[in-house]
Amino acid sequence: MARWTAADLPDLTGRVAIVTGANSGLGYRTAEGLARAGASVVLAVRHAGRGAEALARLRAAVPGASAQVRPLDLADLDSVRAFAAATSDDVDLLINNAGIMHVPSRHTTAQGFELQFGTNHLGHFALTGLLLPRLRNRPGARVVTVSSVMHRFGRAAQLDDPQSERSYSATGAYSFSKLANAWFTLELDRRLRAAGAAVLSVGAHPGYTDTNLVTTGPGADGATLWTRVSSAATKVLGQSDRVGALPTLRAAADPAVRGGEYYGPSGPGEYRGHPVRVRYTATGYDETHARRLWDLSERATGVSVP
Template sequence: MTQQWTSADMPDQRGRLAVVTGANTGLGFETAKALAARGATVVLAVRDVDRGKQAATRIAAAVPGADLAVQRLDLASLDSVRAAAAELRAAHPRIDLLINNAGVMDTPKQTTRDGFELQFGVDHLGHFALTGLLLDHLLPVPDSRVVTVSSLRHRGRARINFADLQWERSYRRLAAYGQAKLANLMFTYELQRRLASTGTTVALAAHPGTAQTELMRYLPGGQHPITTAIAGLITQSAAMGALPTLRAATDPTARGGQYYGPGGFGELRGHPVVVRSSRRSHDTAAQRRLWSISEELTGVAFPV
């Protein structure tokens, strides 16, 4: 595999429809723009419709003739997820790409409208529900893909705290984020196992390395000038951070169950390659347990 894959290597995406969550800013914006530049019809699924429309205007200015739509989606509300899925299903008879990109990181303790810990609820459960509700619009489509964005932070001491999934006994924001991003990978691997016999749809994951996005705002000292200066030395642009997602979504050689990330030192920066995830992420018993709990919490059953 080339070590220098860029968006210029993406195949023509004309005739394909992509739904990108969190597409109004950062990685999602760059992902949506790159897909539109290759001819895809792109739905920007966003919490704030006004900001989504502003993002669509910026993309259209950079990509004349871009085929764009904006869909309201609040991943912190299962009612909103269900409404968005129903509207997407009504508007689009087929979906080629579902990019589960949106997320929150290292937030103070908060809960979603359904009472889930915010990071687990938005980053994992919201996307779990959305995928399940849209999947039957992907299954008939050859080479359709579900790409879920994880993080380097799924490694280390991150684990699924089955005894206290919602962090009701104690809350550590970094550990909660690690759990959510580990859940993204475990969801991807279990989904791929269930999709393997379909012959049409695959599930992949990606991570951006250390990309400069709005997610940085909750990091301790994240707005301090010194922190910003240091971050500039080890981070890469959002456009570079989006490349692993774009490669997972469009590279003809990509295979279900693969995980893409930057190929540079420590996977912090660089062009996208297939990378390895943690040993815990491959625990099949934990994957299945998490899947069962996620179905129960969201009330969403998958058609596979």
């Protein structure tokens, strides 16, 4: 079978896509790919200045692109609600891409949630729930939630302490948040199908990709020798962000994709390569854990997904 590339994207003219964390890395490359295929793209970003720079870069790369920047801080549920309230148009594609990784010490969001879980899962859970009525109006709409190979190391036992209040591990909290992405993707798919909705919930992960994710989180307490070594190693060993974004692009637009599927790189360990259908760890498919996460997410965010 031929390798899937961005050239395989169908015509997305007339489709509206929201990409979180679209100012750099995977988010930017995802937005660029969707815009190149004709979609009207909303770059949902935390920093207005960086968003403006990304928009200028996008318009230079894709002349005539339909794109705009809108503020969104997933670590602040007030910002999530404001973003959703200001979304007046229907949405075809919601790409839950933004994230933070391996924060050395325990930090919290505006509402007091552990930063990695609060940003990577709770922020996207609330955003999806609030935008779902906009998605359900569009035939073929999709929600794509980006997980990570690190979800394999997430522990279901952390559902007893999702905010890492009793003990904190930078890697453990990140892995749990990425496992939460898997549970959320699959539980959303089950609920959409049970409701007879046409929206697809699909997962993706980029493998080992050279982005600023490896330094932003670890550098939250200040740059260290480890952040510098990690950055240098990723530049040598990681694949480009353009290739790393391909699983997300395929999950978002390949007509053959079905709800509940998961896409990642084809190479050994799913660290590099072109996108193929892969599988979450067995824990990711546990429906009891997924329902428990869903319930605690509704309580934490105050968002009841219709």
